[in-house]
Amino acid sequence: MTVHPPVTGHGDELRDALRTFRDCAHVTERWGAQLARVLTGGGRPPATGNGGSTAQAQHLTAEPVGRYRDDRPASSAIGPHAGTSSTTAIADDYGVDAVFARRVRAHGRPGDVLMLLSTSGAGADLPSAAD
Structure with a gap:
């Protein structure tokens, strides 16, 4: 059987990521409980990101x-x-970095929990939505 380093290396990365996830399970549980309280209290979870996010x-x-x-x-x-x-x-009138910020200001309301997803963390549009 031939071992393919890129495949086994990726498997090792997944194993390490799962270990980290398990170590942080208590944080995920608290976050989930808070989100459940928001939803049952009438708040919403607006969520956005760029590309695949x-x-x-x-x-x-x-x-x-x-x-x-x-x-x-x-x-x-x-x-x-x-x-x-x-x-x-919005992109045409205010620029791409304002797209999410304008929409959050228009539709967000007290009690909502804004979730911004990013794999790169490079988009300036996401932090401006949180301001």
């Missing part, structure tokens, strides 16, 4: 509205990335 944010905002695992009342969740007309209008 946008796709993950879109999936994340679909879960509270849909079924997920069990039947339950639907919860509101929005994605500041959605809506090509306003996205391109």
Whole structure:
């Protein structure tokens, strides 16, 4: 059997990442409990990101509205990335870095928990949405 270093190396990275995730499980549990309180209290989890992170944010905002695992009342969740007309209008009028910030200011409300997803951390548009 031939061992392929890129594949086994990736497996090692995944193992290490899972170990780190397990070490931080208590943080994830607290965050999940807080998010549940926000949702049951009428708050929403607006989530957005760039590129592939946008796709993950879109999936994340679909879960509270849909079924997920069990039947339950639907919860509101929005994605500041959605809506090509306003996205391109804001980018044209204010610049790309203002796209999420304008949408969060327009649609965000007290009690919401804004989630900004990024694999690179390089986009200036995400921090401006949190301001």
